[in-house]
Amino acid sequence: MLNEKKVSSSFIYFFGAFGGILFGYDIGVMTGALPFLQQDWGLESATAIGWITSSIMFGAIFGGAMAGQLSDRLGRRKMILISAVIFTIGSILSGVAPHNGSIFLIVVRVFLGMAVGAASALVPAYMSEMAPARLRGRLSGINQTMIVSGMLLSYIVDFLLSGLPVTTAWRLMLTMAAVPAIILFIGVLKLPESPRFLIKNNKLNEARKVLSYIRPKEEIESEIKQIQDTAKEEKLASKNVSWGSLLSGKYRYLVIAGVGVAAFQQFQGANAIFYYIPLIVEKATGNEASSALMWPIIQGIILVLGSLLFLLIADKFKRRTLLTLGGTVMGLSFILPAIINLVIPNASPMMIVVFLSIYVAFYSFTWAPLTWVIVGEIFPLMIRGRASGLASSFNWIGSFLVGLMFPIMTASMSQEAVFAIFGAICLLGVFFIRTCVPETRGYTLEEIEKIGENRQANKKTA
Template identity: 75%
Template sequence: MNVMAKAEKKISSAFIYFFGSFGGILFGYDIGVMTGALPFLQADWHLENAASLVGWITSAVMFGAIFGGALAGQLSDKFGRRKMILMSAIVFMVFSVLSGVSPDMGEASAYYLIIVRMLLGLAVGAASALVPAYMSEMALAKARGRLSGLNQTMIVSGMLLSYVVDFLLKDLPGEWAWRLMLGLAAVPALILFLGVLRLPESPRFLLRKGDEAQARKVLSYIRKNPAEIDQELASIKETAKEERQANQKTSWSTLFSGKYRYLVIAGVGVAAFQQFQGANAIFYYIPLIVQKATGQAASSNLMWPIVQGVILVIGSLVYMWIADKFNRRTLLMVGGAVMGLSFILPAVINWMMPNMNPMTIVVFLCIYVAFYSFTWAPLTWVLVGEIFPLAIRGRASGLASSFNWIGSWLVGLIFPIMTASMPQEAVFAIFGIICILGVIFVKTCVPETRGHTLEEIEEQGTNRGRVKASNPEN
């Protein structure tokens, strides 16, 4: 017992941050890996003309994640954050390996891989919800504000890592290439499991279970000042009491009452628009997009995902630099406008000059990714974390996350179907119009949250609800 206590005391906040961040890398790797694997998988299983199956294979992970995040949130309240992260890592390892060893049984192989990737998605959704939550509960209060930007940087770093792995494996025989790309996702999952195995449980969870002595002990590993520990314990108790009272007084219908409706629509709407704007169509299908534009084989275009990954990482660092210098609404509207034009202009140019260079669309996609990376990508979750009042925060955040995953799944599913039935420029123009609608939505429906307390933001929603109640025709 003394050996365990001594080992636990060596756990530093840097170690906790590293493995919290590593969860983001794991999440990002699985988002990006199919980008390089898909061209080889299509050729190996002769799926070039099976747009629906390709869409389902790609989007199955996001479909599973819709349910994984919701289940993990409930189970973590019962079993603990740490145990559920460990369970998620195990599920991730098992189904990553099962993806890589998919049997070759004709069309049945595609259905096998879809089911396996849906189950893998349960772990992806769980990790995306649990790891940042655990990290924020362990972090110093003054460090929590930077977690959204840090987590986004780690996610896109994981995507970049998967693109590099895909590129390094591209010269293997086709069957081995895609199998190793998918199966190697088990490696970061194993690293996450071994790292989290050494971490203590969240003090917030321990207090909820009535184990104050253990919660104090855990805080003593990462807080040096006894007075600071006492203050944080008291703060956690008070917050937990407020949340219990809030949960007793609210239901799902409360989210859409006059007092909260404005803020719920704003937060959930931004989360949904982030995905329906089409970013994941680029991340999942960029080699196929280049193939359709140039006629070159998709498997020879795996440098383009790396270019996109580098842009995403740089953009996430730019966001961390500018996050507190500009209003949230300003960044979202500027980013959305440029993203929309980046999608619409290639269609306009192609209409005016039918013989335009086919790589023009790829250049505009890079501009889209650059602006997405430091606006809508990180700011969606910053805003969702700030905009919901305490009384509805749990349910509203869960609803926003679900709509985000639904959007991610639908874009991954329908993009290959759309490009099989219409020109790529027209498909991206549709996404461009959605981007412009997102700008209008932010302008008319989303309050500014930078520099405002949670109480001030809630008051904006209350005042808006009163105005709507007194002017129902509006």
């Protein structure tokens, strides 16, 4: 019986986290497919390239917002199953897009993006509700590791398929995203529903059964009581809090801090590298982008290693210290190539790619995971649901705009100039961290809320 229980909990945590791999795979797969798609369709319009790439993030803006509300009605498990079905259908439809069917592909990828946005919201929520309290602190880091592992997997698949004929290569790359979606669907069929959802829907016996798979017997009743108390507080909060409350004096400081960090994470330009690195290498060296598919794999390995490093150092350094370090190095990595290019016009064109790798290395263990740690702990309970949703929306909007605008910007100015703009935004992000974001490491949620209240009180008396 003990062994069965152990296997059950491992199965639950593995497939609970598997959605992060699927999310990362779908985000990364277009990186390798795009150069082949451009060759096949003769795509030269920077706007069309930007929309095909970023349409998945546009859909994610809405998918993330809807998933939270629907999962409260239908359950976390059922919504993950629906997302897996959308992933599968969207991936297959992407692969069979009609020739020169840019509009068709954009619409399908918006549809697919809704599942991506849903997964980005549902997977952390499901995992945090299933895992015991002592493991929740690392969940943001583990989820980040799963996402970047999914991205790396997509880069490897793109590389392995790159020897096929142009038309077949990109279609198969996009269709292959259905494989992890089907694996997720089969695995989640056997997963239990979140005990928190069951308790909120007065299914106490089912909740006890689920908790018996993943908790010691003596902890089950106390956890049920705790979940019931929290659910009552949240119900009260939903009645008394409106969207306008987020910017009321009591909460304004913490809301601006959390939403600002989420927005800066994307506007700093990381996704310009992840989505367009083959095209960046092509522009820097003159070689075809389809022959530069080793570079995404290198970036993916750096991302995975950085996420593992974060798991080791997450609780050893202050949040603001890591974000300041990361943002400063990231900003300089973007700005220095432009300066060197001005001073030494004949500098090696690969210099920019080396600096981009430095950027990715520091991003991977600072801003990438820490953004979601801060968003998870900075908002007071009364506004947490709405504020977290707002932060997620701003993050996806930033991701969409960077994906859309990067090819348009590089069509009208040099890559070095475009990255220098992103570098300036990185340094603005550091200024924001130092002036507008409180330290949250080591503080309880109540103490963090008090920091916000004290800040507002000091402003009134100043």
